[in-house]
Amino acid sequence: MTLRTIIAWSLLALTGIVLAGTGARLLPQARRAALVLRAAEAPPALADLRLKDVLSSERVAAEIDAALAAEDDELAQSFIDLADGRGISVSADQRERLATLRSSTAYFSARAFAAGAMTGEADSAAGLAGTLAADVTGVGDIRDLVREAPLCARGDPACDRVVVGLATVGLATTATTWIGGLGLAARGGVTITKVARKMHRLSEPLTAGLTRMVRACVDPAAVEALLQAGRRMNIDGLRAAAVAAIRPTEVGALRDLGRNVYQLYGITGARGVLQALSLARSPVEVVRIERLAARFGSKTRATLKVLDRAALVLGAEISALVRAVLGGIAWCIGVALFCRRLGLMVGRVLWPRRPPADRSLEATRVAISLSAATPRPILSQRPVTSVTDGRGAQPIGAEASGSADDERERGVVAGGPSADARCAGSRPPDV
Incomplete structure (x- = not known):
């Protein structure tokens, strides 16, 4: 075994060791x-x-x-x-x-229900139930508009235009909750979203998306009239201004969001839906959380608590x-x-290469094989009837007889054997 072969086998063995070592770590990952x-x-x-x-x-x-x-x-x-x-x-x-x-928790539930109905803020199932009861009747939306109207009128930064827009949509659809409009599920979802906004439980990206939805479905000019009615505590004027401020053709996106939020509330409860809204950054992610909740059920809150946003998206990973x-x-x-x-x-070890043959010998063998394979030309076999010499054309028989006589004469004179004798000597013996 040559030094070159030993080096080749050593490098191959080293490569195999490296592949085996890295594969145990890379393949599971x-x-x-x-x-x-x-x-x-x-x-x-x-x-x-x-x-x-x-x-x-x-x-x-x-x-x-x-x-x-x-x-x-x-x-x-x-x-x-x-x-x-x-x-x-x-x-x-x-x-x-x-x-x-x-x-x-029985006593605390009753107290939370009353607090939710009066303040519109809740972080428990009982408190959110009170908020929903107040908003379905329109009382909660009127309360929020009356509260926000003075702040917006004097340009206070505490004025929340998102809450004003959601309250306007809710108040305008209160009369049509049971016969159309947003529908009961979407109406409840809008209320829950408004509660999350008031409690600062909405993520900033979702708040930005919600703001765009509200601006699309609520006329800003009509909202000013709504706020004036709120400052005067004119309930009938509030209802009329709310209906006039709504753009029915632009409510679709807000309706879908409200429906998804309400379905989340039914699966995860009040605190669960607030937790989900704090994680979601867009209405699309709200849908993803809803799909997760449909599979995990009561385990959704624990899953979101452990994984946070990693349960929804891949992120930087x-x-x-x-x-x-x-x-x-x-x-x-x-x-x-x-x-x-x-x-x-x-393969080279099991079937080693043969040493190369001599080039000159190989060339000779090739030439012989080619010459043997080349066909030789066939000469014509037509009979000759006469020959021409200085005496003119003579028959072939006469030429042959004359030649024989001359040969005999030359043989006798020279003392050598005649042509017939030479021919006789060259013929094979008779059998």
């Missing part, structure tokens, strides 16, 4: 990255994949304790449901503390995921090239 990228447009699948990496019994226990300390029984129950679905054990003490907390996938592809190409090289070297 590439596989997970490919699954996450594939689930980018499916929030339930994306959240399910990411929960496997971050959810543990210690994390669940800590989150349940924090929810119980904050008297958020809905969030505590959501974590318990999530732990049960993932096979994570929850202590009996935490379950008992949750049951005790729920049994002591997308570049790392793409790099992981490309690394896995590069590793597979390297393995393919390694196998090809290994096959060539093994």
Whole structure:
């Protein structure tokens, strides 16, 4: 074995060791990255994949304790449901503390309902129920317009044009809630969105999108008349101005948002929908959270608490995921090239090359084979009847006889054998 062969085999062995070492780390990462990228447009699948990496019994226990300390029984129950679905054990003490907390909330629920109806702000199911009851009758919207009108009139920065626009839409559709307009679900969603805005629970990007929706479906000039009626406490004038301010053809986007928000409220509860609106940055992301809630149900709040926005979008992680996938592809190409090289070297060992033959000998063999394969020309076999010499044309027979006589004469004179004798000597013997 030559030195060159030894070096080639050593480099090949080193390459195999490197590929084996890097593959154990790259392949799992590439596989997970490919699954996450594939689930980018499916929030339930994306959240399910990411929960496997971050959810543990210690994390669940800590989150349940924090929810119980904050008297958020809905969030505590959501974590318990999530732990049960993932096979994570929850202590009996935490379950008992949750049951005790729920049994002591009857009085607080009644008080929260009354506060929600009067102030329009709520962070519990009972308080939000009071707010919805007030807004469905129109009382809540009138209360908000009367409150905001003086602030807007004197140009106070505290004037919230988004709340004014949502209250205008709600008041204009109160009479048509049961027979058309936004519909009951969308009407309730608009109220919940208004509550989230007043409590500063809307994300800034979603607030910007909501502002554009309100400007599209509410006439700014008519809103000024609405605010003047609010300053005068003219209830009938408020209703008439609200109806005049609405652009019915532009309410579609706000109707869809309200319907999605109300469906979220039905699945996750009051605190759950406020949590979702604080995470979503656009109406499209509200739809994504709704799809997540339809799959996870009561576990939605715990999932959003653990994953935050990672349950909805890939975010800045997308570049790392793409790099992981490309690394896995590069590793597979390297393995393919390694196998090809290994096959060539093994083949050379099993079937070594023959030494090259002498070029001159090979050329001679080729020339012989070509000459043997070349056909020779066939001469004509026509009989000759006469020959021509200095004496003129003679018959072939006479020429032959004359030649024979001359030959004999020359033979006799010279003492040598005659032509007949030479011919006789050259003929094969008779058998």
